Amino acid sequence: xKLKIAKLPGDGIGPExxxxxxxxxxxVCARFGHEASYVSGYVGACAxxxxxxxxxxxxxxxxxxxxxxxxxxxxDPRYDNDPTSKVRPEQGLLAMRKQLGLYANxxxxxxxxxxxxxxxxxxxLVDGADFLCIRELTGGMYFGExxxxxxxxxxxxxxIYSRAEVERILRLAFEYAGRRRGHLTVVDKANxxxxxxxxxxxxxxxxxxxxxxxxxxxxxxxxxxxxIRCPKFFDVLVTENTFGDILTDEASCISGSMGxxxxxxxxxxxxxxxxxHGSYPQAxxxxxxxxxxxxxxxxxxxxxxxxxxxxGKAIRKAVAASLEAxxxxxxxxxxxxxxxxxxxxxxxx
Ligand code: IPM
Ligand code: MG
Numbered sequence: 001x002k003l004k005i006a007k008l009p010g011d012g013i014g015p016e017x018x019x020x021x022x023x024x025x026x027x028v029c030a031r032f033g034h035e036a037s038y039v040s041g042y043v044g045a046c047a048x049x050x051x052x053x054x055x056x057x058x059x060x061x062x063x064x065x066x067x068x069x070x071x072x073x074x075x076d077p078r079y080d081n082d083p084t085s086k087v088r089p090e091q092g093l094l095a096m097r098k099q100l101g102l103y104a105n106x107x108x109x110x111x112x113x114x115x116x117x118x119x120x121x122x123x124x125l126v127d128g129a130d131f132l133c134i135r136e137l138t139g140g141m142y143f144g145e146x147x148x149x150x151x152x153x154x155x156x157x158x159x160i161y162s163r164a165e166v167e168r169i170l171r172l173a174f175e176y177a178g179r180r181r182g183h184l185t186v187v188d189k190a191n192x193x194x195x196x197x198x199x200x201x202x203x204x205x206x207x208x209x210x211x212x213x214x215x216x217x218x219x220x221x222x223x224x225x226x227x228i229r230c231p232k233f234f235d236v237l238v239t240e241n242t243f244g245d246i247l248t249d250e251a252s253c254i255s256g257s258m259g260x261x262x263x264x265x266x267x268x269x270x271x272x273x274x275x276x277h278g279s280y281p282q283a284x285x286x287x288x289x290x291x292x293x294x295x296x297x298x299x300x301x302x303x304x305x306x307x308x309x310x311x312g313k314a315i316r317k318a319v320a321a322s323l324e325a326x327x328x329x330x331x332x333x334x335x336x337x338x339x340x341x342x343x344x345x346x347x348x349x
Contacts, residue, residue: 003029003036003306006066006270008059010044011089012279013289013338014072020291020342021070021298024318027349028302028311039066043096044074044089044279054092060099068305069100069272070298075279089279097137101268103165104172105135106304107248107276108262109231111255114324118256118332121228126254131234132176133251135244136161136169137265140195142241159195161240166202173238174210183235184215187223187243199240220247227251252276257331259290262297264304271305273297287337290329292319295345318348 007022009015022038029036041059048054054074063069074089096102109131116123144158170186177184186203188196200217207215218226220243226233227247231254239247252258258277265272275293283289296319303312327344328334336344 001034001306001308003034004065004067005036005038005301006062006069007038007040008043008063008069009040009072010074010092010279011046011076012073012281012284013277014044014074014279016285016287016338017275017289017291017294018070018072020338020345021294023342023346024295024315024349025070025298025301027346028298028314031314031349032308032311034308034311043071043092045076045079047092048087048089052087054087054089055095055099060096063096063100063270063272066270068301069270070294070301071096071272071274072294073275073277073279075281077281094142096272097265098143100265100270100272101138102265102272103136103138103267104169104265105137105244105248106176106264106266106300107133107135107244107251108300109133109251109254112260112320112323114320115256115260115332120253121231125229125231129231129234129254131231131251132180132236133244133248134169134173134176134236134238135248136165136238136240137244138241138267139165140241159193159240159242161195161198163198163202166199167206170199170203170206170238173236174206174213177213177236178210181235182213184213185223185234185237186215186217187220187237187239187247188217189220189243190217191219195240223247224250228254248276257290258293259329259331260292260296262293262295262300264297264300266304271301273301273305287339288330289338290331291338291342291345292322295319295342314349315345318345321348 009018041062144160146157190196299312299315302308
C-alpha cells in the first residue's frame with residue numbers, strides 16, 4: 001500500500017519524538033511491503049517564526065492532500081507568560097483541529113505489565129486497566145465566544161454545543177463501546193451546566209439504539225476521583241472538550257508516564273496522530289524525551305487511518321519488548337536516549 005504521510009513535528013521535543021515514530025513507520029513498511037512517502041510542514045511556534053501564522057495555509061493544504069498526519073507538539077515558553085501576545089503556538093493546533101474537522105480525540109489508556117510499579121497508583125489498582133477516553137475536540141469553551149468587557153476587567157469563555165455536535169461524538173463513543181466491553185461512561189456536569197444537560201439528554205435518547213451498551217452518567221468531579229480510585233471501572237469514557245483535556249492528563253499518569261500515551265484525532269478530513277504529552281520545552285534538543293507515545297501514535301495511524309491492524313500490532317509488540325528489556329528513557333528510570341530507544345524499537349520491528 002502507498003501511504004502519504006504529512007509530518008508536522010512542531011515545537012519543543014516534537015521533532016525528536018516524531019523522528020523516532022518515522023523510524024518505526026519505515027521499519028513496518030519495510031517488513032510488510034508498504035511504501036511511505038512524507039511531506040513536512042510547520043505548525044506552532046516554528047510556523048509563527050517563519051510565516052507569522054501558527055497554522056499556515058500551506059500546512060493545511062499538505063494535511064488535506066495526505067492520508068494521515070503525524071504530529072509532534074506545539075508550545076513555546078516565549079508565549080506562555082505573556083497574556084497580551086496576539087499570536088500563540090496553541091492557536092495552530094486549534095486551527096488545525098477546526099479546519100480538518102477533527103471532532104473526536106481518542107486517547108487510549110493502557111497499562112504495561114512491566115511498568116505497573118512505575119505508576120504513582122498502587123500496582124493492583126493499575127494492573128489490567130484498559131480504557132478509551134473520547135474527548136470532543138472542536139466545540140465547547142475552546143471555540144465558544146470569548147472576550148473581555150468592562151474595559152478589560154471582566155473576561156468570559158462560552159461553553160456552547162449544538163445537538164449535532166453532541167450526537168456525532170456520542171455516536172462514535174457508543175460504537176467504540178459496542179466493539180469493546182460494552183460499557184460507556186458519559187462524563188458531564190449536568191447538575192450545574194446547561195450544555196451538560198443537553199449532552200445527557202441526547203445520550204439518553206440514543207441509548208435504545210445501542211442495546212449492547214450499558215451507559216452510566218458521571219459528574220466530572222466524581223470522574224476525576226474514580227479515575228485514580230478505580231481506573232479498571234472504565235471501558236469507554238466520553239466527554240466534552242475542556243473536561244476531556246483535564247481528565248486525559250490525569251489518566252495519562254496511570255500507566256506510569258505521560259510519555260507513553262498516544263492519541264488519534266478523527267473527523268471530517270485527514271486524521272491526525274499525536275503523543276498527548278505536549279512540547280516539554282525543558283527537554284527540547286537534549287535527546288532525553290520518551291519517544292514511545294509518538295511511536296504508539298504511529299501504531300494508531302496504521303490501525304485507524306489505514307486499517308492495517310497487523311502493522312499496528314507489530315509496533316505495539318516492539319514497544320512492549322523495549323519496555324520489558326528496560327530500554328527506556330529517564331522518565332521511566334532508564335538510561336537510553338530518545339534516538340537510542342527509537343533505533344531499538346525500529347530494529348525490533
Ligand atoms: C492537548 C493540549 C492542547 C489542548 C493545548 C496544547 C492547546 O493540552 O492536546 O491536550 O488543550 O487541547
Ligand atoms: Mg491537554
